[in-house]
Amino acid sequence: MKKNIITALLSHDQAVCPHCDTKIGLKQISKYLLKGTNYNIQCPHCNRALHPKREPIKFYYCFCAGFISIVAPFWLYIWYVEDNFWKAILLSIATLIVCIIVICILTIRRIAFE
Numbered sequence: 001m002k003k004n005i006i007t008a009l010l011s012h013d014q015a016v017c018p019h020c021d022t023k024i025g026l027k028q029i030s031k032y033l034l035k036g037t038n039y040n041i042q043c044p045h046c047n048r049a050l051h052p053k054r055e056p057i058k059f060y061y062c063f064c065a066g067f068i069s070i071v072a073p074f075w076l077y078i079w080y081v082e083d084n085f086w087k088a089i090l091l092s093i094a095t096l097i098v099c100i101i102v103i104c105i106l107t108i109r110r111i112a113f114e
């Protein structure tokens with residue numbers, strides 16, 4: 001059951017090679033996630049270069065989301081919960097990790113190649 005939810009979350013039906021219609025695996029998409037938009041990935045089936053159609057999520061939005069997910073929980077914790085630097089930092093890191101996971105999932109879901 002849990003596996004089904006994860007599979008549904010990470011469904012990437014749009015990620016198909018435009019040359020041979022092979023579905024592009026998460027392994028290939030992960031290379032793109034790590035190296036960025038300028039990196040061309042290769043179709044595992046026909047070995048032709050694939051370019052993402054567009055930036056799945058604008059870098060600017062990712063940057064803002066990352067920044068907010070660090071700053072907001074930090075100060076909210078300090079102001080409303082406890083005046084404790086290290087606990088606030090831990091909360092920030094936890095929020096950032098969740099934020100990164102969400103961005104990865106959204107990118108995988110939105111990615112399409114040409």
Ligand SMILES: [Zn+2]
Nearest residue numbers: 017020043046
């Ligand atoms: Zn192909």
